[in-house]
Structure formats: structure tokens, C-alpha cells
Amino acid sequence: MRRGAVLVVLSVMPLIAGCEREKRDYQQLPAAAARQDSVHLTDLVPGEPPAPTLTRSPYEGNAYGMGEGKRLFAAYNCNGCHAQGGGGIGPPLMDGKWIYGSSPDQIYSTIVQGRPDGMPAFGGRVPDQQVWQIVAYVQSLSGQTPQDAAPGRDDDMATKKAETRKERETPKQTGHR
Amino acid sequence: MKEYSIQSVLNSAGPQAGRIEQLWWLMFWVCTVVFVIVMLALAVAIARGRRGSATAVPESTLTRNISISVGVSTVALVGLLLASVLTGRALGSLPSSNALHVRITGYQWWWNIEYLDADPSLQFTTANELHLPVGRPVVVSLQASDVIHSFWVPNLHGKTDLIPGRENTLLLQADTPGVFRGQCAEYCGVQHAHMAFTVVAEPSEQFEGWLSAQRKPAPDPGSAQTARGRNVVEQGPCAMCHTIRGTNAGARTAPDLTHFATRSTIAAGTAPNTRGYLAGWIADPQHLKPGSRMPPTGLSSDDLQAVIAYLETLQ
Numbered sequence: 001m002r003r004g005a006v007l008v009v010l011s012v013m014p015l016i017a018g019c020e021r022e023k024r025d026y027q028q029l030p031a032a033a034a035r036q037d038s039v040h041l042t043d044l045v046p047g048e049p050p051a052p053t054l055t056r057s058p059y060e061g062n063a064y065g066m067g068e069g070k071r072l073f074a075a076y077n078c079n080g081c082h083a084q085g086g087g088g089i090g091p092p093l094m095d096g097k098w099i100y101g102s103s104p105d106q107i108y109s110t111i112v113q114g115r116p117d118g119m120p121a122f123g124g125r126v127p128d129q130q131v132w133q134i135v136a137y138v139q140s141l142s143g144q145t146p147q148d149a150a151p152g153r154d155d156d157m158a159t160k161k162a163e164t165r166k167e168r169e170t171p172k173q174t175g176h177r
Numbered sequence: 178m179k180e181y182s183i184q185s186v187l188n189s190a191g192p193q194a195g196r197i198e199q200l201w202w203l204m205f206w207v208c209t210v211v212f213v214i215v216m217l218a219l220a221v222a223i224a225r226g227r228r229g230s231a232t233a234v235p236e237s238t239l240t241r242n243i244s245i246s247v248g249v250s251t252v253a254l255v256g257l258l259l260a261s262v263l264t265g266r267a268l269g270s271l272p273s274s275n276a277l278h279v280r281i282t283g284y285q286w287w288w289n290i291e292y293l294d295a296d297p298s299l300q301f302t303t304a305n306e307l308h309l310p311v312g313r314p315v316v317v318s319l320q321a322s323d324v325i326h327s328f329w330v331p332n333l334h335g336k337t338d339l340i341p342g343r344e345n346t347l348l349l350q351a352d353t354p355g356v357f358r359g360q361c362a363e364y365c366g367v368q369h370a371h372m373a374f375t376v377v378a379e380p381s382e383q384f385e386g387w388l389s390a391q392r393k394p395a396p397d398p399g400s401a402q403t404a405r406g407r408n409v410v411e412q413g414p415c416a417m418c419h420t421i422r423g424t425n426a427g428a429r430t431a432p433d434l435t436h437f438a439t440r441s442t443i444a445a446g447t448a449p450n451t452r453g454y455l456a457g458w459i460a461d462p463q464h465l466k467p468g469s470r471m472p473p474t475g476l477s478s479d480d481l482q483a484v485i486a487y488l489e490t491l492q
Contacts, residue, residue: 026463027464075428075430124414126417127473128475155323
């Protein structure tokens with residue numbers, strides 16, 4: 001009897017992990033999520049190495065956040081240069097190569113500060129919460145996020161394999177396209 | 178806020194809604210008569226049973242009674258069917274030679290309204306408030322950008338769905354001036370209940386005046402504060418989604434704000450367009466309409482006041 005109860009509890013427990021997947025937080029993120037300090041793009045720093053900063057996006061395993069990120073990626077015309085992640089005027093985002101770093105805070109800084117050769121600075125234009133949603137979506141483009149939470153469908157005609165089916169690319173810091 | 182007429186199918190303000198109302202009353206009275214007859218027959222049967230009059234009814238009387246009942250039911254049902262078909266035909270046959278053309282696109286959770294014209298320079302876009310000339314037919318093309326919505330102004334017509342990738346057409350006419358409330362009638366997500374719009378039916382001259390005012394770009398700011406407001410709109414987060422014609426703000430994922438101050442509500446009928454509601458809405462949209470696409474923008478209080486002052490000048 002007791003063994004049966006334990007088995008039931010154990011078999012239900014994995015479902016608890018799913019609770020966070022769809023969590024929707026409509027309010028502004030806590031102030032701690034806003035990145036005020038500068039983000040380092042290289043390990044070479046003068047003096048003491050900087051304290052480790054936030055390395056996870058608040059929406060990394062959140063299906064709602066990534067879905068919103070996907071919608072905003074189109075709404076803010078990221079597609080204009082990055083072409084659904086395939087790249088064009090801007091670099092592709094679905095491969096393993098990274099010019100300005102693959103960690104969430106580096107992607108955040110790339111969006112907020114802009115980067116040479118065409119990436120505009122969206123700081124002050126796109127609210128923090130939305131930048132983090134876009135960060136999570138950009139990560140999902142190269143399979144860096146949990147597959148059970150990545151977007152599985154397109155609002156318009158599908159142009160590529162859904163993010164949820166994207167195999168994980170190993171990030172490589174190349175520094176060039 | 179303008180005073181709405183009672184939002185009801187039984188308060189028709191146009192020919193189509195009038196036909197629908199007639200059909201409603203026809204069905205109501207036929208059903209009432211049937212109900213009363215059935216109840217009377219039931220009462221008679223109960224009374225007879227109580228008195229214990231168990232005399233057998235002759236076979237011929239039974240046959241006659243059943244034939245009459247079946248006959249009356251058939252006539253009533255076929256009559257209602259006929260009335261329904263005739264109403265349906267009448268709804269689609271409004272002479273539309275001098276019709277006004279409007280294209281409405283449903284978004285989660287607001288309405289984009291485009292006034293079409295053969296001359297492209299006379300076309301313009303607005304949102305959440307539809308103006309109609311009284312006595313002139315209007316052809317409304319209905320589209321959806323994301324999920325299925327449904328356009329419903331009970332005072333003017335029945336519901337018609339807006340379906341992504343498809344165009345539905347609705348023929349409308351308002352015969353009496355007034356302000357009517359319309360709303361989305363197909364569940365479309367978390368803020369479906371706050372996806373309303375206003376329909377203003379006005380006399381022809383007044384409508385033409387409204388049209389020519391709406392075609393103009395937004396007026397230039399007249400004071401330092403409103404100038405600062407426009408600056409914040411153009412260089413801050415607003416311009417990422419909204420359009421204000423005549424400025425650098427030209428994005429198309431949120432309602433057009435060119436003549437925002439002429440509208441009577443904000444956030445698709447969620448609240449009246451007053452300074453207080455507007456400030457609350459811009460400062461924290463997720464409090465007024467949780468889940469809405471408008472993000473918390475984090476404007477400083479001075480910037481917020483400037484933006485509100487500027488928006489109030491957009492007549």
C-alpha cells in the first residue's frame with residue numbers, strides 16, 4: 001500500500017516541473033534584472049576578474065516569454081536583417097558562431113547597446129522585459145533553451161524547422177561572421 | 178465618454194438589425210403561442226385524469242387530433258424556416274453602389290480600422306472607433322492578424338467572424354444617428370472581454386468633417402511640454418509599435434495614435450479617455466489590462482506627463 005502511494009507520488013512529481021513552463025508574469029521584472037553594469041565580451045580584463053553577472057535569462061525555460069520574444073522579433077523587424085535567424089544583412093542566429101558572445105547578458109547588451117556594422121541600439125526603446133523575452137528567443141534559435149519550452153509554431157508561413165525541434169549548436173566565440 | 182445606446186439586438190438602428198429584430202419577435206410570438214397551447218392541453222389532460230373519466234376516446238377522434246397537431250407543427254416550423262431564409266437573403270441585399278469601404282483587422286486585443294478610397298492619398302488608418310454616415314451603406318472587409326475574432330454591433334447587424342488568412346465582408350447601414358458599442362464575440366485570448374469598440378453614426382456633413390480631419394497628419398506641438406512629449410514618443414519606446422502620422426513614429430503593430438484625442442476610450446473600450454486613466458494606462462498597462470501587448474514602459478514621471486500632454490493635443 002505504502003509502496004503504491006510512493007510510486008504514485010513519484011510518477012506525478014515530474015509534472016510539477018511543467019508548472020513553471022507557462023508562467024506568465026505581466027508586470028515589470030524586478031529591478032535586479034535590468035543590466036546597468038557593463039558586460040564583458042572577453043575574458044581578458046585588467047586587474048581582478050569581474051564578479052560573475054546574471055548568466056541566465058529570466059525567460060529561458062518559459063514558453064510564454066519565448067513565444068512573446070518570437071512575436072516581438074517579427075514586430076520589431078529583427079527579421080529585416082537577421083531573416084528569421086538565417087541571416088542576411090545581419091549575421092545568422094541559428095548557427096553556433098557568436099561575434100559578441102552567446103551568454104544571455106551578452107545578447108542583452110548586444111540588443112541594448114547595438115554593435116558595429118549595423119546593429120542599432122534598442123536601449124530606451126524596447127522595455128527591459130521585452131528585451132529579455134527577445135534574448136530567450138534568440139537563444140532558442142540555436143537550440144540553447146530547453147526544447148519543451150521553445151516555440152513550436154509560426155503565426156505565418158513556416159520558413160524553417162520550429163525552434164522546439166532545433167538541435168543544440170555548440171556556441172563558438174569567433175569574433176567575426 | 179459618449180453615451181452609448183442600449184447594446185441590444187432588440188434596439189435596432191439599421192435595416193439589417195431591423196430585419197433581425199423582426200425575426201426575433203416572430204420567433205418569440207410563435208414560440209409563446211405554442212407554449213401556451215401545450216400548457217393548456219396539459220392542464221386539460223391532468224384535469225380529466227383527476228376526474229377519472231376513463232371513457233375510451235374513439236379511434237377516429239384520436240387520428241383527427243394527431244393529424245391537426247402534426248399539421249400545425251409542420252406549418253409553424255416551415256413558416257419559421259421560410260422567415261429565417263428570407264431574413265438571411267434580405268441581410269445580404271443592400272444596394273451598395275455608393276457604399277463607403279472600410280477594412281477592419283482584428284488584433285489581440287484591439288481593432289485596426291482603415292478607411293479605403295479609390296484615391297490612395299485619401300485613405301487613412303485609425304483604431305477602435307468606427308464612424309459611419311447615417312443612411313449610407315458601408316461595406317466592411319473583415320480580417321484577422323493573429324487568431325479568430327468576431328465583429329458584433331448588435332444595434333446594426335449580426336456577428337461576423339474575422340479569420341486569419343481570409344476576408345469576410347459585412348454590409349452595414351445605420352439609419353439613426355447614435356453611439357453604439359461593439360465587441361469581439363469570439364473568445365480570442367486573455368483580454369477578449371476588453372476588446373470592444375465604439376461605432377458613431379452621424380449625419381453626412383458631420384461625417385465628412387470627421388473624415389477630412391482624420392486625413393490630416395497630427396498637429397505640431399504648441400508648447401515646450403508637448404514638444405518634449407513628442408520627442409519622448411519619437412525617441413522612446415512608443416515609436417516601436419505606434420504610428421503618429423506627421424512624426425517619425427511609424428510602426429504598425431499597435432493602434433494608430435494620429436488623432437488619439439478624438440477617441441472616447443482607451444485600450445479598446447477598456448476605460449474612458451481621460452487624463453487619469455491615460456496616465457495609469459501608460460504607466461502600468463498590465464494593471465488595467467493584464468496580458469495586453471502594451472508593455473510597461475518605465476517612463477520617468479516628467480516624461481510621462483509630457484507624453485500625456487502631447488497625446489491630448491492630437492485632435
